[in-house]
Amino acid sequence: MQPIINILADIQKAISNSNNAIVKATVQQNLIQDQYTKAKAESKSAHEDALKAAFENDQYSAMQALFQEVVQEKFSNLLQSQINQQVGVLELLNNNLAVLNEIKFKLEKCLEYKTIQDENIQSLTSSSFSENSCHNLEDQEILPENFIVKRLKKVISEQQSIEVENISLDRSLVLGEYFRFFLSSSNNYDLPPNDLGLDNIDGIELLIAIEEEFEIEISDAEAETIRTVQELVKFISFKLNQTQTL
Structure with a gap:
């Protein structure tokens, strides 16, 4: 449970950073918008002054007003780009x-x-079972996960051309390059090595193969949270149990 809590804490920091960045960017945009409005107003005023000076045959004032109009128009164009x-x-x-x-x-x-x-496991193990009953209960809990592990290793082996015996549960993988980039750039998140050597295309192909093998759906956001083969096993188990309860 601890790794998920740690990631949640980092996600919350990233959300807070994003909210702060949005506030700052909005304030900056409003300041630029005010400058743009002022520059357009001064450009219009200079244009009217130029017309008035030209009507009065004041060439010097007309040229000054026209120059001011050009400057303000160029400044407003720059502000519009910003x-x-x-x-x-x-x-x-x-x-x-x-x-x-x-x-x-x-x-x-x-x-x-x-x-x-x-909580359910703790409730069961705290009850008055015999030793054999406890072993039987553990076997019932562990056996399905072992079955998932075998099938998952087979899929990974076929997708990545890795021998099954070389795919241990603690091998790390990164299925979400966006998640890797955002956390590493904004929160100095300590990312594990990508032991299985998955690139973006490999990750997509592996996810598709897993979805077909176990008949489940894994969203991009869910894929981003998976850090190791063991976490992938747990997640598949969760998805299968979720499907059975629907």
């Missing part, structure tokens, strides 16, 4: 925030399921 950039920045920040909130939601659901599962 506004467009800020719009792009805000769009990217809001998209990042949406992804992070989706990941947080999925992790909280996984954590909630894990907590309920642990």
